[in-house]
Amino acid sequence: MEASTETTGTAQKIAYGAGFILGNRLISKLFGFFSILILARYLGVENFGLFSLVLTFVGFFLFLNDFGVSAIFVRKISAGAKNEAELLGEAASLKFFLSLFAIAATILGAVIIGYDSNLIFLISLFSITHIFGSLSTIFTGVLQAKLKMFKVAVIELSLSFMYLLSAIAVLIFSLDIQALLLLYLWSTIVSFVVAWFYARNHTKISLIFRPSNWVGMLKESWPFALTTLFVALYNRVDIIMLSKLSTIADIGKYSASFRLTESLSIIPASLTMVLYPLMSKYFKESREVLINIHKLAFRYI
Numbered sequence: 001m002e003a004s005t006e007t008t009g010t011a012q013k014i015a016y017g018a019g020f021i022l023g024n025r026l027i028s029k030l031f032g033f034f035s036i037l038i039l040a041r042y043l044g045v046e047n048f049g050l051f052s053l054v055l056t057f058v059g060f061f062l063f064l065n066d067f068g069v070s071a072i073f074v075r076k077i078s079a080g081a082k083n084e085a086e087l088l089g090e091a092a093s094l095k096f097f098l099s100l101f102a103i104a105a106t107i108l109g110a111v112i113i114g115y116d117s118n119l120i121f122l123i124s125l126f127s128i129t130h131i132f133g134s135l136s137t138i139f140t141g142v143l144q145a146k147l148k149m150f151k152v153a154v155i156e157l158s159l160s161f162m163y164l165l166s167a168i169a170v171l172i173f174s175l176d177i178q179a180l181l182l183l184y185l186w187s188t189i190v191s192f193v194v195a196w197f198y199a200r201n202h203t204k205i206s207l208i209f210r211p212s213n214w215v216g217m218l219k220e221s222w223p224f225a226l227t228t229l230f231v232a233l234y235n236r237v238d239i240i241m242l243s244k245l246s247t248i249a250d251i252g253k254y255s256a257s258f259r260l261t262e263s264l265s266i267i268p269a270s271l272t273m274v275l276y277p278l279m280s281k282y283f284k285e286s287r288e289v290l291i292n293i294h295k296l297a298f299r300y301i
Contacts, residue, residue, distance in 0.1 A: 052255035
């Protein structure tokens with residue numbers, strides 16, 4: 001009876017959290033839709049293709065700036081780890097160095113592929129987002145583990161809204177791609193600040209350098225990193241291949257259509273964000289509730 005009551009309460013948490021995140025992501029996708037329309041029309045086929053290639057190429061290396069550390073952090077906090085502030089400090093410092101490694105790998109990858117100097121410069125410029133994006137996810141992980149989905153939604157929405165404002169600014173002031181990428185970088189910084197602001201109300205934030213603990217964390221996180229790599233290959237390698245097999249204009253046409261259809265994944269993604277911390281929690285506390293959550297997940301995902 002007690003497990004049944006707890007399962008009902010958990011189902012309500014899942015419905016509330018997933019519904020909230022889904023609503024937020026629908027709004028975010030709407031912002032993204034208008035951003036794409038504005039940029040595609042203003043930049044033209046070739047410049048939009050160049051812009052899409054920069055975003056896609058930098059995005060491909062996102063698995064390196066996280067390496068599954070955020071998932072391990074959320075799992076440990078959700079399971080009731082008592083040294084929460086220390087875990088956050090160690091994870092944040094590790095992710096900072098991983099983001100530096102991701103920046104270096106991104107630039108090196110562009111050089112190895114043989115992109116021209118202008119494209120390498122644009123990729124190098126936008127790769128700075130690895131730092132702020134990486135740290136933002138660890139702060140968001142604190143809120144996700146505590147099921148503070150409203151605050152998670154605000155963080156995600158702030159980034160999408162800033163991207164839309166960037167597109168509008170480019171249109172109004174007739175800015176070039178470099179200025180657009182700088183505005184996107186600024187948007188990432190704003191989102192990072194919002195995530196830090198919310199996270200500091202729930203735990204102490206400081207960088208803790210313990211390389212010996214980093215090794216253990218990476219040993220746990222590498223399967224998540226491998227999963228992220230496969231997802232990146234599935235979603236991004238096509239545009240990278242087109243950059244060598246076809247023209248920038250073709251990339252622009254392909255990217256415009258692809259970005260408008262990729263939003264169909266928001267429903268399972270919203271449920272996953274809510275389910276993961278709950279499943280981590282009940283893995284230790286209640287096997288019966290965990291099994292019921294699994295059944296619920298398979299029913300709706």
